[in-house]
Amino acid sequence: MKFSSALLGLAAVAVATVSATTPVSDDAALAVRDTHESGLVNLGLRAHERKARHVQQQSSSEDLEKRNFVSKWGKLTYYAGHQLDNPACGGPTPTDNDMVVAVKENGGYGKCGDTVHIHWKGKMVSATIRDYCEGCEWGHYDATKGLFRKLDSLSMGVLDGIHFKLIEH
Structure with missing residues (x-):
């Protein structure tokens, strides 16, 4: 029990340190940081969400070729x-x-x-x-x-x- 409490405390300090030293946008002010991918990313911007935004931006492009x-x-x-x-x-x-x-x-x-x-x-x-x-x-x-x-x-x-x-x- 003491070990898991210490681990949680250490994790909270790490999150606070990253949050304090890494600027975040207003939209992501409350987002927790994650190091799952290269660099730090907001949990709210996982790879599949960024991909969806990329696809959405591509589909709205005027020079997009006709779809098959x-x-x-x-x-x-x-x-x-x-x-x-x-x-x-x-x-x-x-x-x-x-x-x-x-x-x-x-x-x-x-x-x-x-x-x-x-x-x-x-x-x-x-x-x-x-x-x-x-x-x-x-x-x-x-x-x-x-x-x-x-x-x-x-x-x-x-x-x-x-x-x-x-x-x-």
């Missing part, structure tokens, strides 16, 4: 042959082996020229949006056969539950 959109509940089908003719985004007609996809026009999950990373069972492919798909709903990508084959067998027909990451341009 990630979803876990997409769907992938494929289209081929003459269905690839005259892509809505213009340019040459893609082949069955090109890494391109079609999406719902104004569907909110990609537009012409955007890149999408599609993940399925540990595999990932990168594709460019080159066309629009009339029958597609939100999160539904219609891919070329070559792209679909990189993820699974064509006999699957539909891959439900793909993860996709949209990289807006």
